[in-house]
Amino acid sequence: MLNAHENPSADASIERFDQAYHQKGLASQRMYPNEAMVQFVLGLFGHLAPAERQTVRILEVGCGSGANLWMLSKEGFEVYGLDASAAGLSLAETHLAKKWEVMARLAVGDFTRLPYPDRFFDAVIDVVSLQHLNLKGTSAALVEVARVLKRDGRFFSYRLSDKSCMYLRNALPMIDAATVQDIPSPLPLANNGPTSFIGPALARHLYDAAGLIVESIQTFGRTYVSGDFVEYMAIDSSLRPI
Numbered sequence: 202m203l204n205a206h207e208n209p210s211a212d213a214s215i216e217r218f219d220q221a222y223h224q225k226g227l228a229s230q231r232m233y234p235n236e237a238m239v240q241f242v243l244g245l246f247g248h249l250a251p252a253e254r255q256t257v258r259i260l261e262v263g264c265g266s267g268a269n270l271w272m273l274s275k276e277g278f279e280v281y282g283l284d285a286s287a288a289g290l291s292l293a294e295t296h297l298a299k300k301w302e303v304m305a306r307l308a309v310g311d312f313t314r315l316p317y318p319d320r321f322f323d324a325v326i327d328v329v330s331l332q333h334l335n336l337k338g339t340s341a342a343l344v345e346v347a348r349v350l351k352r353d354g355r356f357f358s359y360r361l362s363d364k365s366c367m368y369l370r371n372a373l374p375m376i377d378a379a380t381v382q383d384i385p386s387p388l389p390l391a392n393n394g395p396t397s398f399i400g401p402a403l404a405r406h407l408y409d410a411a412g413l414i415v416e417s418i419q420t421f422g423r424t425y426v427s428g429d430f431v432e433y434m435a436i437d438s439s440l441r442p443i
């Protein structure tokens with residue numbers, strides 16, 4: 202794991218999310234899964250019969266309060282969730298059990314030191330979580346994702362792109378070339394601490410360095426009522442063959 206000096210973004214962001222989980226509970230995050238993630242997972246494994254699905258291991262890094270986990274579990278996969286916030290995981294546990302009557306194997310941990318063996322998962326998913334690392338942290342997390350993926354495993358990441366207005370229009374204090382210290386109100390996604398914005402070329406570069414091949418990048422744009430534009434990339438990747 203990188204220490205706080207090498208990766209100051211990690212601690213600041215975790216603190217913000219942890220506080221939000223304590224103060225607002227489930228209301229601090231979405232309750233329903235990310236649609237692009239649903240398409241990705243069901244595109245890969247949707248054809249499998251229930252018995253086969255039980256053998257498919259899926260990890261969500263930064264699972265928070267479980268908005269994506271419950272759906273994966275309902276669909277019959279062996280589901281794992283990791284988050285740095287114990288408060289987020291506690292919400293996820295209750296959310297899954299009480300509302301959806303399913304479970305997932307949850308662990309407190311950091312993106313840059315995943316507590317799982319090598320080649321363990323058929324798929325790893327990230328929904329707007331790794332974007333809270335700076336570039337150094339992102340590189341370290343991608344190496345960890347590559348380590349825990351099976352040789353034919355896939356990694357899905359849904360994250361902010363560098364076409365988003367917060368990155369383009371505002372001279373915000375930066376941690377590195379891609380990472381702002383924080384997004385101020387009233388901009389979208391404000392006050393979540395460090396947030397990084399990468400484009401397709403940088404994504405390919407970072408993935409390549411971690412031994413991952415970008416298979417495809419889809420973009421999704423959202424214009425808020427305020428006129429603020431935010432773009433996300435859905436990145437599908439696999440391990441580089443040996």
Ligand SMILES: C[S@@+](CC[C@H](N)C(=O)[O-])C[C@H]1O[C@@H](n2cnc3c(N)ncnc32)[C@H](O)[C@@H]1O
Nearest residue numbers: 211218263264265268284285286311312328330
């Ligand atoms: C925006 S939330 C997304 C939660 C969930 N993926 C969803 O779609 O609802 C980001 C999550 O990443 C977690 N997180 C941030 N930095 C982390 C780190 N370095 N290691 C582990 N989790 C981290 C936060 O605690 C938070 O739960």
